[in-house]
Each structure stands twice: as structure tokens, then as C-alpha cells.
Amino acid sequence: MHTHHAYRVWNCCLSLKYGLMGLLAEEPLHGYEVKTRFEAMLGGTWEVNIGQVYTTLQRLERDGLVRPVGPRGDRGKLLYEVSEEGRRVLAEWMDQPDSGPQELREDIYVKLLLAARLANGDLAPLLSRQKRAYLQRLRDLNRLEERARRDGRSDLARLVRGALLHTEADIKWIDELSETAISGESE
Amino acid sequence: MSELVRLTEITKVYQGGVTGALNGVSLTVEEGEFTAVMGPSGSGKTTLLNLVAGLDRPTSGSVTVAGSDLGPLGETALARFRRDHIGFVFQFFHLLPNLTVLENVLIPAQLKSRVSSEAAGRELLAQLGIAELADRYPAKLSGGQQQRVSIARALINRPTLLLADEPTGALDTRSGDEVMELLRQLHRQGKTVLLVTHDAKLATRYAARVVSVMDGRIVDDARLETADREASDVIKVRGEETR
Ligand SMILES: Nc1ncnc2c1ncn2[C@@H]1O[C@H](COP(=O)(O)OP(=O)(O)OP(=O)(O)O)[C@@H](O)[C@H]1O
Ligand SMILES: [Mg+2]
Numbered sequence: 001m002h003t004h005h006a007y008r009v010w011n012c013c014l015s016l017k018y019g020l021m022g023l024l025a026e027e028p029l030h031g032y033e034v035k036t037r038f039e040a041m042l043g044g045t046w047e048v049n050i051g052q053v054y055t056t057l058q059r060l061e062r063d064g065l066v067r068p069v070g071p072r073g074d075r076g077k078l079l080y081e082v083s084e085e086g087r088r089v090l091a092e093w094m095d096q097p098d099s100g101p102q103e104l105r106e107d108i109y110v111k112l113l114l115a116a117r118l119a120n121g122d123l124a125p126l127l128s129r130q131k132r133a134y135l136q137r138l139r140d141l142n143r144l145e146e147r148a149r150r151d152g153r154s155d156l157a158r159l160v161r162g163a164l165l166h167t168e169a170d171i172k173w174i175d176e177l178s179e180t181a182i183s184g185e186s187e
Numbered sequence: 188m189s190e191l192v193r194l195t196e197i198t199k200v201y202q203g204g205v206t207g208a209l210n211g212v213s214l215t216v217e218e219g220e221f222t223a224v225m226g227p228s229g230s231g232k233t234t235l236l237n238l239v240a241g242l243d244r245p246t247s248g249s250v251t252v253a254g255s256d257l258g259p260l261g262e263t264a265l266a267r268f269r270r271d272h273i274g275f276v277f278q279f280f281h282l283l284p285n286l287t288v289l290e291n292v293l294i295p296a297q298l299k300s301r302v303s304s305e306a307a308g309r310e311l312l313a314q315l316g317i318a319e320l321a322d323r324y325p326a327k328l329s330g331g332q333q334q335r336v337s338i339a340r341a342l343i344n345r346p347t348l349l350l351a352d353e354p355t356g357a358l359d360t361r362s363g364d365e366v367m368e369l370l371r372q373l374h375r376q377g378k379t380v381l382l383v384t385h386d387a388k389l390a391t392r393y394a395a396r397v398v399s400v401m402d403g404r405i406v407d408d409a410r411l412e413t414a415d416r417e418a419s420d421v422i423k424v425r426g427e428e429t430r
Binding site for chain 1: 227387388390391392395397399401406407409411412413414415416417418419420421422423424425
């Protein structure tokens with residue numbers, strides 16, 4: 001039975017769970033190897049805590065999705081592989097499109113709503129500051145994408161490209177709000 | 188760095204225009220800067236670029252480029268100013284169809300010695316990777332090739348300032364990127380570049396300064412940092428973790 005808390009922990013790191021399984025499906029690995037391989041795959045965009053990797057592996061083992069290869073010795077030396085059931089569950093996850101709600105994590109959404117409630121609230125400075133931050137992010141992402149390409153990491157470049165296009169959309173949104181904020185002044 | 192362009196309180200009202208195309212624009216550009224000008228359609232970007240290029244005159248305010256105040260200059264002096272200081276790249280290339288590539292490149296060089304400018308033209312085409320196109324006609328070239336020709340034409344007089352108005356607007360992504368890489372190289376060789384674009388990705392990739400224009404006014408002027416950040420400081424996949 002899941003407590004609310006346990007469910008959240010498991011759910012927060014679904015892609016960690018399946019990411020580790022996916023790497024173990026390629027070949028059996030130790031806990032530490034699977035951690036470094038996972039981080040390398042993500043090109044440093046996700047740093048995982050080793051304790052969390054062990055916890056995840058233990059849960060996967062408990063659920064029969066991975067199993068240790070060879071004798072059970074020191075935890076750090078234990079080699080894990082994916083079970084048949086694990087491969088089936090992994091394939092099912094891979095086939096599933098991501099269809100949850102759109103996640104809007106940044107504070108700007110709440111700031112914007114609060115600012116709009118103020119009498120005579122002027123959104124322009126808020127929008128302008130946010131736009132600058134997005135432009136800087138876009139520049140940083142551009143450099144990261146170029147670096148990934150130079151390093152021959154076209155997989156990582158694809159990930160960065162996704163982030164770039166999201167940030168571009170954020171800028172379009174800010175621009176749209178700015179235009180209505182300015183034309184709204186004369187109402 | 189020294190100042191190359193200074194616009195002071197510029198307004199521009201076109202004949203028959205109800206509102207101004209530019210309404211009090213002040214802007215300075217330092218030598219060696221790569222600046223992007225962004226803004227919605229009709230916000231005044233092309234107007235701004237044309238005034239800097241001396242292709243048009245402001246209704247009020249002053250334009251100073253490379254130390255010359257353009258206001259008092261007559262048409263001949265203005266043409267000489269353009270020839271000596273400005274390279275202009277247009278969205279739709281503006282090549283003359285009945286001239287060869289090399290002849291197009293040499294248009295702005297007319298007044299100089301024929302032989303030396305022809306050699307310079309060929310060398311420029313070679314630098315831009317299109318030496319073999321010298322004797323062909325523009326209509327037979329791809330958009331990307333035509334834009335390279337127009338860049339060669341913009342560079343033939345070794346201008347101080349390169350103005351590019353949506354230079355990738357008529358190109359597919361790949362030729363657009365190639366053209367932008369050329370502009371980047373030219374900037375690294377010391378050219379000052381003023382680029383008009385709708386594309387924020389492109390602007391921030393090449394320009395460390397982004398000027399935003401809206402309704403004929405500059406609404407923001409952002410100087411961006413150029414830093415090699417750790418991937419984890421730029422992207423975070425899947426947010427925070429629980430321990
Ligand atoms: N030659 C002209 N005569 C009259 N009005 C003009 C002329 N050129 C531009 N305008 C007007 O001046 C305003 C600014 O035009 P401008 O071409 O500078 O905009 P822009 O930002 O370059 O737009 P776009 O992104 O569509 O190229 C617009 O309202 C436009 O209609
Ligand atoms: Mg224009």
C-alpha cells in the first residue's frame with residue numbers, strides 16, 4: 001500500500017526509475033556505474049544523488065523489475081540487471097506518450113496574477129525584467145547547444161533544442177502580454 | 188571601445204503617415220558590437236536601419252556615424268558616406284538580374300580602379316565560398332547563394348558598419364545558419380554588426396546586445412552575458428529531487 005508520501009517520491013522520479021532501468025537493460029551495471037551513466041546521458045542537466053539511486057534500485061528489486069547478478073556482497077559492488085517483467089514494464093512506459101497536465105513551474109505565473117490584481121498595477125516592468133531573463137537564458141542555451149554539437153553530442157543538442165524552443169515560446173508570451181499591457185494603458 | 192553610431196531623439200514621420208514610424212529614438216552603438224534589433228512588424232526596425240545607413244533622413248533628431256553628422260550632408264556627400272562606411276544586406280538580396288555575380292559585387296566599387304576592385308571582388312567571393320559563381324547570373328542561384336553575393340557586395344568597400352535587415356528571412360534554416368555564421372566571422376574580424384531579426388533564438392545566439400522596439404520606441408536595451416555555464420545551471424531536467 002502506498003502512503004501519500006511514498007507515492008510522491010516514486011512519482012517525482014518516474015524518469016529516474018525508468019532511466020535507470022533503461023540503462024540496465026543495455027547491460028548489467030553497479031549502482032555507481034548506473035548513476036554516472038545516467039548523468040552522462042543527460043549531459044549534466046540532472047545530477048542524481050547516489051543514495052537516491054540505491055533507494056530506487058532497492059524499490060525496483062522489491063517490485064521484481066531488476067535483480068542482482070551473482071552473489072550478494074557489498075551493496076556498492078552489486079551488479080543489477082533488468083528482469084523479464086522489468087523489460088515489459090519499461091517497454092510499456094516507453095510506448096506511453098506524456099499526457100499529464102502542462103507543468104508551469106516558474107514563479108512568473110503567480111507573480112503575474114498577483115501584479116494584475118493590484119489597483120493601477122503596471123505589468124510592464126515585471127514583463128520587461130522577465131523578458132531580459134529569458135533572453136539571457138536563450139543565449140546560455142544557444143551556447144550550450146553549440147557546445148554539445150562541437151562535442152559530438154547530437155542527442156544532448158536535441159534536448160537543448162527543446163529547451164530553446166520552450167524559452168522562445170516564453171518570450172512570445174511575454175511579448176504578447178507586453179503589447180496588450182501597452183495598448184491597455186489607453187483604455 | 189569607441190562610439191560608432193549615435194542616434195539622438197530621432198523621429199520619423201513618413202509622408203501621409205498618421206503616426207510616426209519612429210517616436211524619439213536615442214541609441215548609441217560602440218565599435219565592434221554585435222547588436223540585434225527586435226520588434227513586431229511595423230515597429231520601425233527597417234526605418235531605423237535606413238536612417239543609420241543614410242538611405243533616408245529623419246524628420247527630426249540627429250544621426251552621427253563614424254564621426255560624421257549626416258544631417259548637413261547633401262546627396263553626393265551622403266552617397267560617399269554610404270560607400271565608405273556602410274555595408275547593407277537586405278532580406279530579399281536586391282541583386283540586379285542583368286548583371287553577373289561579380290558585376291553585382293562591384294556595383295558599390297564603381298569609382299575605384301577597375302582592375303584592383305575586380306581582384307578584390309573575386310577574393311571576397313572566394314572567402315565567402317562562392318568563387319565559382321562569379322560569372323553566373325543571380326536568377327540561377329539559390330537563396331543562400333544570392334545572400335552570400337549580397338554580403339560580398341556589402342563588404343566590397345570594407346565598410347566599418349554592417350547593417351543586415353532580416354538577412355535570413357527569405358532563407359531555409361540551413362542556409363540561414365550559414366549566412367549567420369558568415370556574419371559572426373565578420374564580427375570576429377572586427378566588423379560592427381547591426382542585425383534586424385524577428386527571431387529571438389537567432390538574435391541571442393549571435394548578438395550580445397538585444398534592442399527591443401515597439402511602436403517606434405526603444406522599450407528595452409539588454410546587454411547579455413557571454414558565459415560558458417555548467418549544463419546544470421542552464422537546464423534542469425525534471426526539477427528538484429526528494430532525498
Ligand atoms: N516608405 C514608407 N512610406 C510610408 N510609410 C512607411 C514607409 N515605410 C514604412 N512605413 C511605415 O512606418 C512604420 C514602420 O515601418 P518599418 O518598415 O520600419 O517597420 P519594420 O519594423 O521594419 O516592420 P517589418 O518587421 O514588417 O519589416 C510602419 O507603420 C510602416 O507602415
Ligand atoms: Mg522591416
